Amino acid sequence: MNSPAFRIRYGFEAPECEPQLESLLAHRSVRRYSDQPVLPSLETTLKAAAQSASTSSNLQMWSAIQIERGEKRDRIADLCAKQRQVQTAPLFFAFLADHYRLASLAPDRAERLEFTEFYTMAVVDAALAAERMVCAAELAGLGICYIGELRSHPEKVREELNLPRGTFGLFGLCLGYPDPSRPADIKPRLPMNSVFFSDVYDADRGIGDYDERLSQFYREQNMGDATWTQRIQDRLGGPDMGPRASQLEDLRRTGFAKK
Ligand SMILES: Cc1cc2nc3c(=O)[nH]c(=O)nc-3n(C[C@H](O)[C@H](O)[C@H](O)COP(=O)(O)O)c2cc1C
Structure with missing residues (x-):
């Protein structure tokens, strides 16, 4: 079967796509949700899907805090640049790098967790778990949006979520059935051969036709017509990093990446 999602991603037809994989290719961030509730049984399955992800040495160095809609969620949304989807999503999780659990099991050996390698493992584990929850959610018809803004005010997030030393809020995840009146579109990606190399890195590969x-895509969305190159230049040339500029100190203060 031809994959409509593949064509939008890359601008040409896929040679072939297994129909059951189409939903993986059709991901798009969804920021507006319908009122349809997510059944508790599905919620449980989504959590099981997250925990079914591979995890470095089975160390499972991540946790997620589910935050119901209400005053606490509103305060978290405020800390996440007041993004509306954080406030309104039927389900919201704050994903954490978590060394606390391991440190409590081996308190006299917890110093080892201060190596940056353990931070990297925790971040990778958390991202894999979240993305597996995302894949399951999208297969079940939900839409999702990650929230990196959770890292903008780490101290306030720490206080709001009662985070112990050895934990760090990495990103949020909003989930809910998409609002059919506000459909989200599939966003084109870099050409496959700009990202996938053979044997060695090819520093001359470039980005092909991605700017055009x-x-x-952005013109069709009425979101200006800047190319990807211009957007990257704007992103990297902005005035400063804002509150995230102190992330290394924030991490070290809580026991991560000290050596
Ligand atoms: C770790 C992470 C953090 C993100 N943070 C935000 C965010 O704070 N707000 C938002 O609206 N989208 C956020 N996004 C969504 C990205 O902007 C989006 O995935 C990207 O533009 C590609 O679009 P697509 O997901 O629709 O394909 C985040 C994505 C990731 C992976």
């Missing part, structure tokens, strides 16, 4: 395809 992405600026056409």
